Structures are given as structure tokens and as C-alpha cells.
Amino acid sequence: MTGRQPIKDVNELLQVICGNEEIARKFFEIETSILSIRQFKDFLQRLLREIREKFDIPYVWIALIEGSEPLKLLETIEAPQAVRKNVRTITKDTLARLTDHQRSPVLINDQLKDYEPILPEQGRKKIRSLAIVPLTLDREVIGSLNLADPSDQRYAPGMETTLLEQLAVKMSICLSNVMAQEKLRMLAFRDTLTGLLNRRVLEEALKREFSRAGRYGSPLSVVFLDLDHFKVLNDRYGHDFGDEALKYVAVHLMVMSRESDIVARFAGDEFVVILPNTEGDDAFRFSDRIQTFFLTNPMRRGDTSITLSLSCGVATNKDRNVSDAAALLRKADEMLGMSKRIKKGNVR
Secondary structure (H helix, E strand, O other): OOOOOOOOOHHHHHHHHHHHHHHHHHHHHHHHHHHOOOOHHHHHHHHHHHHHHHOOOOEEEEEEEOOOHHHHHHHHOOOOHHHHOOEEEEOHHHHHHHOOOOOOOEEEOOOHHHHOOOOOOOOHHHOOEEEEEEEEEOOEEEEEEEEEEOOOOOOOOOOOOHHHHHHHHHHHHHHHHHHHHHHHHHHHHEOOOOOOEOHHHHHHHHHHHHHHHHHHOOOEEEEEEEEOOHHHHHHHHOHHHHHHHHHHHHHHHHHHOOOOOEEEEEEOOEEEEEEEOOOHHHHHHHHHHHHHHHHHOOEEEOOEEEOOOEEEEEEEOOOOOOOOHHHHHHHHHHHHHHHHHHHHOOOO
């Protein structure tokens, strides 16, 4: 899928016109196919498949720049393996070097070893020519669409790249659309400040996990957490600092949790972690580890270093009077209240 050498006669001109019409038709079919897609993982999967099949290209994949919005989104969703294996991660500087800081397509059929950072794991030894097509989102380069072939003439330097540029434009438009849809979808179940699941989704997830634990007779624990002296932090350092503290807690709760755990912001300075297949003793150890981490790893902002303290309440589905998900959450909240009273020395 590139241009041709200079046209010599009328017959060749007619062939080119027909060929371009066929390519334009395929572009239209691809655009129609992906424009209505609302989920990013489906967008990538169908786009790569359509390009591969319609243009008979053996190797088609995406490279996304570290820290780019599409890569962040991909890391938060359950993308199928078929999608993940066709996505490479690359640094902004590396992509700029490989494309010589251009935003137009780059064609390569020599010294391919220099392009290993962007080449796919599968089939890289068979690749003899490569097209790197930079992709933009809101005018920023976020990665590239990459096409490769065992023939060294498929993407030879000097060939016309107008068609590839058109494809990049269509992809950028569709990518912008699907990213906007994903952001709207995320607003429905994510806390806008921390990026954690919100309370509504937490409660639904807890109902599901409670039902599953009951069905299989497995343990289920909940840790209810609260940031101590949060009002004092806001009053002394400002609400921006308070927001940073909440995000700091959220990030490290995610890091310290297992992939199967569910971490959510409940309200204000309160967080909840659902621990499937976890006995009470293990949940207590988890809460102790969390509290110790924040006490020994102060949050830094500029020259300011603040030690954050968290209180935790633990409850399990085996606790007395815990008959449903709501009761389990209430029990954990009650235990959190007891923990805070113990810290204040107000336990009677």
C-alpha cells in the first residue's frame, strides 16, 4: 500500500486510476467499519485485522509512546491477548529518532536492525521492508501504525506515501472519536480525581464477589481505609495538596494490591479494597502492610515532606451478622470507626 514510480503511458495511467479507486474503496470500508466502534480494544483489533486482510499485508501492528493517553487507557482495560501482542511500547525519543522527527510516513528496506525497538516480536526475522506511519491525537504524536513485508520492495524508500498519509489521517479521526467515547464511559464508573473505581461500581462489584464467595464457599474480606487528619492537611497546606495526598494513596493502594483485588474510592478520604479468596488474618496483614508503608514513605511535594497515616477496618464474609454485601461493608466501616477511636484513646 504505497504509491508508484512515474507514469510512462496512458495504459499505465488508467491502471493507476483504477488501482487508486480500489484503494479508496478499501479505505472507505475500513473507516465505515471502525467509525462506529466505542471501545478502544475493539477499535484496535478490528482496525489491524481490516488493514491486514484488505491490503494483504503480513505484518500490521501499533506502537504507542510511553505515557500517551491511548497506552494509559490500554493498561486499564481488559484487552484480549490478540490486541496486546500487536501493540509495542516505545519512548517518545526513540520514535522521533526512528522517524527522523518527521510526522510523515517513513519507508525502510535497509539496516532494519536499527529499527528493532519498533519491530514486532513475531516475524521480525522475516521482515525486509517497513513503513512507519506516525499517528497523532489532538495534534500530538502518540505512536505509529507499522506495516511490514518479507519483500524488500513493498516499502522501498522514495515511493509515494500519500495513501499512507491518508490512512493516518483517517486513523487519527477514528482514534479521537473512540478515545472520547472511552472517557465518557470511564466517567460513569471511575472517580475523576484518583482514577479508582467509584462507590457505585464498588457496591456492584462487592455484591458480585459476595455472591460468588457464597456459591463456592470461599473467603471474602473487605478493608475500609480512611486518611487520618485529612481536614488538617487541607487547612494547613491547601486543597491542592489534599488532592495530591488522595492520589498518592490511590496509586500505592493499587500497587500494593493483587490483580484480583478491587480498589475503590468510597467517598472523600475513604477507600475500600475488596480481597477475594482472602481470610481475615491475611486481610489484617494486608492492612498492616498498607499502614506501615505510608508511615515509612512520606509524600513529597517540592520541599515539603508529609507522613500520611491511614486507619483501617477489616471485615469478612465469615463475620457474625454478615448476611449480604451491604452488611459486610457496614461491618468493615464499623471496624474502621473502632480503629480510629483506638488511635484517639476513646475506646470504652
